[in-house]
Amino acid sequence: MRKRYHSWASAWLQTILCFGLAEGSTADAQVVLASGKGGDRRPQGALAVTRDIERRVVQAGGNTVGVLVASLSWTSADDLDLHMLLPGGQEISYRHKTAEGGELDVDMCVQGKHGGNCADRPVENIVFQDDPPAGRYKIFVQNFNYHLNTLPENMQVARMQEGRKASKEEMQLRLSQDRPVLFDLLLKVHGSKKLFEGLCTPAGKTHGSSDVVVLEFDYDPTKDEDERFIPHFEAVAAQECLRYSEKLALAGSEARALPGSPREKSVQPRTSDGKAVEVQRHIALASEQDFQLLTFKDTNFGPLCEGKGCMEKAELVDKLQQAHTRALFALLTSVVVALPHLKLQPALATRCHAAMAPKKKPAQVKAKAKKVVTKASIYEAGQLAVPHPTVRQAAVKRKPAASKASKARKVVAPTKPIRIGFLIGKDTDLVEDPKYVGDASFMADMPDKYRVDPESKEYLKNCEAGVKGFAHADVAIPWYIHKKYGGDVTVDMIFPEEITLKRLKSNMCNYIIGYDVINSIFEGPKRYKEVTKAFTECGNLMPSWEVQDFIYIKSRYMQACMDAGIPMAPTIFAKKNKRSPAKLLAEIKARGWQTFVMKQSMMAFSLGFCKLKVEDCEKDPSILKNYFRDYAECPEYVVQEAIDGFTRNWETRVFWFNGKFLYAIANKAAVSTEDGQEVIITGDDIPSEFLENAKRIGEQALKILPQLCTPSGQPVDMTLIRTDVGCSDSPLHDKHTNWDPNGRTFFLNEIxxxxxxxxxxxxxxxxxxxxxxLYVNKSNEVFDKMCEAAA
Structure with a gap:
């Protein structure tokens, strides 16, 4: 989404109905309900929905003041898209955002919540500032893709249900990919408004199969006012949408309170002169005078994303609405959207990660609750001396929705020496090796228990006496920290079997440098459950559980990359309980593939990888049936068209820390070399074309990852990420992919x-x-931010 501020900014303020005009004005009187609900809905309800949609479009940087405006609204992180077919055959949508004088000026949830450009209640907006061309128009809505949120599923549903606890059935109802997506559409033509409600996309459908035509109409600017707009088709509320909506309402009404989720918001009664006050404030805001930046003295926002701008203004405004009374929110929103040059001061920024705010002592909390807010304590707005209905009301403090991990520990100032954990457990990354160019003498006094037997792949502590072992990178790095930085940092090297919630919480933070949840899968369901519980509840992993989980389930980051335009091999995701051998083969054939590879999410060491031919699978259906049987518990198969050039070209693996390039290695598969051995090159041996393209694509991929935060919620740059980039130099058969068969195409293979x-x-x-x-500096950064948060 691009934020746009034009000469019509002052006109925005004149049409922000929910906090600019009194009810019953001419701007409101022309709202027509087209939901098909008849008398079931009062005009005031349609008016409230209309106001809300226009408010959110404005917050997102859109224009609601054109001659023809179509605004789409929904309430999930799914990527709904608004399309408008024009009389001349062109289309305005995410593909072509401008045509014939019209523009898609708000485009949300392209990457779901992971991309940052997706509010809790997203909108899209198409506007013609001047008269659009005469002819037939068609408006339809498409569910381009379902998107998971960045919060745990139970917390997502809790937020949707105003903090009430969600059952597994309710999470399936709200978050599965077999559900419809409810939406509203508001159409405005020359100031007259028509609201379409009770609509939804088909359950389980995406892309073209999910299209829902909302209306078709003829428009002729030369005709009289009553004849300019002639509708030919208007959608009405569909029964399946209403039934789904009723199920949601029933699920929410029967839910119980979920600890840590936001409390239900109470609406403060408006004062008798509230309307007059809002009109007075509207006039002040629409004037030409310059307004000084709001400076807050209130501290209800918790840890801050200082200097990072960690969310869009639209999402910030949504957070402000949750954190403060409705009337205060209205004042804040008016000023935020009115000032295109507004640079948010740190106190206006909100948490970019759901983590627990610093705890105050009971006496402080009690005093805070009794505090009555005055105008001076709420804001300083220069010459904007407009009375506000909430000036004498008690401050409404809302607890942010906290994730399981963030609730696991109190935010307290850490002490020095900093205690940091390293989760070790490698047997394929030797440092004690003749090839190592450094001085390995620092490991001379390292206890042998940290070394690995090259034959059994076991730590020497588990081997018979006399067995010789060697150190790998996962123990060499923390041991070097222990030796050089021991006065400031206490290093806790954690063997896999020592991972417990208590052990993890004993450290300020814990870096995953070896063993992780994927390793625990090979130790059985019980161990997997234990490790997952520790990881999700400790709240101090680096990277965080949210980042790990985003990478473990490959469809999450792969789809986000594809949505962001990052090249990837043609891919099909076959999810557990939604796949079958026949269905997968039919989908592969429909895409035109001849050869394909199968990989798995939540897996490592190339287990489950295979390369198959469509022809063979057709002749012998047992090939896929056996794969489905052998890997029935895998949550997701990642199926891709085989890239012929992948094995004979360099795969370039780029290492990043704090979002900055460190180094790269490139390798060729053993099947492509004369001696049948894998070849690895580094440094300036990597051809520049491969290195530069790998860096370019990797840098783009970093942007789709969730924000990494400290255990107390402050944003920090990402720890180690590796992006693997392959190269294609041969034809593909995928009908949706148009790579040059005669040139090299570089694509992201893995993160x-x-x-x-x-x-x-x-x-x-x-x-x-x-x-x-790097790890010591990151630890000091986390330490400093946590101390600031606890101060």
Whole structure:
């Protein structure tokens, strides 16, 4: 979404109905309800929905003042798209945002919540500032893709249900990919408004199969007012949409309170002169005078995203609405949307990650609750001396929705020496190796229990006496920190079997540098459950559980990358309980593939990987049936058209820390080399074309990851991420992909994080000291931010 501020900014303020005009004005009187609900809905209800949609469009940077305006509204992170077919055959949508004088000026939830450009109640908006061309118009809505939120599912539903606890059935009802997506559409033509409610996309459908035509009409600007707009088709509320809406309402009414979720918002009664006050404020805001920046002295926002601008203004305004009374929110929103140059001061920023706000002592909390807000304590707005209905009301403090992890520990100031954990457990990333160019003497006094037997792949503590082992990167880096930075940092090297919630919470933060949840899968369901519980509840992993989970389920980051235009191999996601061998093969054939590969989410070491031919699978259906049987518990198969050039070209693996490039290695598969051995090159041996394209694509991929935050909620730059980029130089058969068959196309193959292979022994420089410095500096950054939050 692009934010746009034009000469009609002052006109925005004149049409922000929910906090600019009194009810019953001419701007409101022309709302027509087209939901098909007849007398079941009072005009005031349609008016409230209309006001709300227009308010959110304005917050998102859209224009609601054109001659023809179509505004789409929905309430989930799914990527709904608004399309308008024009008389000349052109279309305005996310593909072509401008045509014939019209523009899609708000486009939300392209990447769901992960991209940051998706409010809790998103909108899209198409506007013709001047008269559109005469002829037939068609408006339809498409569900481009279902998107998961960044919150745990139970908290997502709790927020949807105003803090009431959700059952598994309710989470399925609200978050599955077999559900409809409810939406409203508001059409405005020359100031007359028509609201379409009770509509939804078909359950389980995406892309073209999900299209819902809302209306078709003829428009002729040369005709009289009554004849300019002639409707030919108007959608009415569909029964399946109403039934789904009723199920949601019933689920919400029967739900119980979920600890840690936001309390239901109470609406403060408006004062008798509230309307006059709002009109007076509207006049002040619409004037030409300059307004000074609002400066808050209130501290209800919790840890701040200082200097990061960690959310769009539209989402910020939504958060402000949750945090403060309705009338105060109206004042804040008016000023935020009115000032295109507004630079939010730190106190206006909100948390960019759902984490617990600093706890106050009971006496402080009690005093805070009794505090009566005065105008001076709420804001300083320069010459904007407009009375406000909430000036004498008690402050309404709302607790932010906290994730399980953030509730797991209180936010207290850490102490020095900083205690940091490293989750170790590698057997494929040697440092004690003849190829290592650094000085390995710092490991001379490292206890042998941290070394690994190359034969059994076991730590020496689990081997017979006399067995010789070697150190890998996961123990070499923390041991170097222990040796060089021991006065400031206490290093806790955690063996896999020592991972417990108590152990993790004993450290300020814990870096995953070896063992992770994927490893626990190979130890059985019980161990997997134990490790997952510790990871999700400790609240101090680096990277956070939210980042890990986003990468574990490959469709999440892959779909986000595809939505962002990052090249990837043609892909089909076959999810558990929604797949069958016949269905998958039919989908593969429909895409035109001849050869394909199958990979798995929540898996490692290339287990479950195979390369198959469509022809073979047709002749012998047992090939896919056996795969489905053998890997029935896998949550997701990732099926991709086989890239012929992938094995004979370099795959370039780029390492990033704090979002900055560190180094890269490139490898060729063993099947492509003369001696049948994998080849690895580093540094300036990597062809520049491969390195530069891998850096370019990797940098784009970093942007789709969830924001990393400290245990107390302050944003920090990402820890280690590795982006693997492949190369295609041959024709593809996918009907949706148009890569040049005669040239090289670089594409993102995979994203990995801290537990990946570092390839230290292959590098031409000694990277152990550099990695140690990076982790120590990150720990100091986290320490400083947590101290600030607890102050």
């Amino acid at each position: 990995e994080y801290g537990g990946t292979t570092y390839f230290i022994r292959h590098l031409k420089e000694d990277w152990v000291p550099k990695w140690a410095e």
